[in-house]
Amino acid sequence: GNSVTQMEGPVTLSEEAFLTINCTYTATGYPSLFWYVQYPGEGLQLLLKATKADDKGSNKGFEATYRKETTSFHLEKGSVQVSDSAVYFCALRLYGGATNKLIFGTGTLLAVQP
């Protein structure tokens, strides 16, 4: 079946540290991949996306590269800030599907300390 696996949190970092949150997927077909972010008390917001192999999504200093050979879409940021503290969800959507259904990972809580 189709699924997304994320590293378990919480991830606790000091400000300006390097961030990696691992995400791997299993999918039949050719998925589009997404990272969503959920700030405290809010709904999810799209952070970045990639629609085909080797694409790199980027936004707000975050990056993720679609790696078909390793079925991965790891999220990275070179220097995190306290304001990046949130829950991060990796998700996939199957290309060409009629439903636009997203399959989410379990989420990874990031806590950045000053």
Place this chain on the structure above:
Amino acid sequence: DADVTQTPRNRITKTGKRIMLECSQTKGHDRMYWYRQDPGLGLRLIYYSFDVKDINKGEISDGYSVSRQAQAKFSLSLESAIPNQTALYFCATSDSGGNYNEQFFGPGTRLTVL
């Protein structure tokens, strides 16, 4: 003003009660979704609707029903609430163009069933 609104934001109820969660959107999107979020499980799709006359079950529809009263409104009902329906519920919307449409989420409704 928020594009996707949910009411109520918080609700505490008792086992066996009927509960309705409401979602409204001003984005003009034709597709709407209901998810629930549980710790360690990520988001799971309950129901989705592609237009006013189209309702589809998601992966965890048992115990829930929905109504698409208008393009902008999509309600989720729990006919007889039970404690394991305690969760954070999110409504989302997307348009129908393209193959990797972004989903826009509401702020969530925290439901507690005692």
